[in-house]
Amino acid sequence: MQDLKPLREAILNGDAKAAHDFVEKALAAGAEPLPLVHDAMVPAMDEVGRRFECNEYFVPELLISARAMKSALELLRPLLIARGAQPAGRVVIGTVKGDLHDIGKNLVAAMLEGGGFDVVDLGVNVSPDQFVKAVKEKGANIVAMSALLTTTMPSMKGTIEALKQAGVREQVKVLVGGAPITQKYADEIGADGYSDNAPGAVSLAKKQLAAKA
Ligand code: B12
Known part of the structure; x- marks a missing residue:
């Protein structure tokens, strides 16, 4: 199993390029899309939310983390849809x-x-x-x-x-x-x-x- 820490860190730090590049390389190496989302990206955004609630993060950090999440999700979305992943709503x-x-x-x-x-x-x-x-x-x-x-x-x-x-x-x-x-x-x-x-x-x-x- 690939170490997903760099992806989590990229989202936490709002580094859209690092998040995008990590996902691109992982997919090229044959990684499944769902674990990338569930085991790294969603927990990273949960952590962003937690830091926001504790006043460790403010609106600018939210914006750049959300942007990093979005840039990685853009690569994953078509694959998730093709695999029939059910959205939360x-x-x-x-x-x-x-x-x-x-x-x-x-x-x-x-x-x-x-x-x-x-x-x-x-x-x-x-x-x-x-x-x-x-x-x-x-x-x-x-x-x-x-x-x-x-x-x-x-x-x-x-x-x-x-x-x-x-x-x-x-x-x-x-x-x-x-x-x-x-x-x-x-x-x-x-x-x-x-x-x-x-x-x-x-x-x-x-x-x-x-x-x-
Ligand atoms: C940026 C801004 C603008 C920009 C908007 C750019 C854009 N693309 O959005 C521009 C310059 C275009 C603008 C225009 C106007 N603005 Co203006 N604007 C602001 C400003 C400075 C910041 C708003 C903002 O983006 N905040 C940051 C975001 C992240 O916060 P947020 O929107 O509140 O969202 C957070 C939460 O509220 C929540 N949330 C938001 N939506 C939702 C939805 C759901 C479902 C949930 C659960 C949560 C949630 O989560 C978000 C993230 O944490 C505010 C002042 C202020 N401090 O709020 C004035 C302000 C809102 N504007 C104001 C005014 C008067 C206007 C104008 C009428 C000015 C004019 N005379 O032309 C026009 C109106 C144009 C129009 N028809 O909408 C007034 C409103 C006063 C009032 N009581 O109604 C304010 C309060 C400024 C002031 N103090 O007078 N504005």
Whole structure:
């Protein structure tokens, strides 16, 4: 069994090139993709999350680790799909209508991917109808919404209403976040979960799906 420590270290240090090169070489040498993900990359991102919670890592470290994870996953994704690996769940994510802030949303999307989720990123300025359409088309079981403006927060409520009207609210768990969002607001609008950070979004998504099963 190959020593996976350099891959883990590359992700922890946010070294995208080292992570990418390690995976490329490992695959060329005949390594199986799944152990690379499960035994090195996902634990490395879990550790990134832990360090973030302990204030050892901050947003810049999260961003570069997530980028390293993403660059390694790009090589692995087609192979994992070909081998029929089951994603932890399918997430439709976007920044709500009227809002163009996407740094936090991108971070959450990358961390969810790192956590084994299949992520459909709708981008920014996403209307309630676009969320509904994507849930139906992609068969998502999680909707993740981000808002950074107090003026766009109500679109989260509007999206939950639209999911209800379309008859798909029960099919999905709704997670919300972004700087102005609070647990109180999430409860008021009937969301299933809230977190103020990206690693928290991953644990939340896992917890919500486990509760649903
Ligand atoms: C960068 C930035 C911009 C950039 C955005 C670039 C981009 N591509 O995103 C630009 C310059 C374009 C911009 C524009 C504007 N901005 Co601006 N912007 C910011 C700034 C400085 C940082 C936001 C950020 O990226 N934070 C870093 C990320 C990592 O944090 P985050 O988004 O909160 O995400 C974390 C968590 O919240 C959580 N999370 C996020 N999403 C989700 C989702 C889920 C499901 C979960 C579980 C968790 C989660 O996890 C993330 C990672 O830990 C903030 C100030 C601030 N300190 O927040 C102002 C700020 C948000 N902007 C503000 C304003 C007013 C505007 C403008 C209206 C300015 C103008 N007059 O044009 C426009 C609006 C444009 C629009 N329609 O959206 C105000 C909002 C005030 C308010 N109360 O609504 C702020 C607070 C600045 C201020 N103090 O006035 N902005």
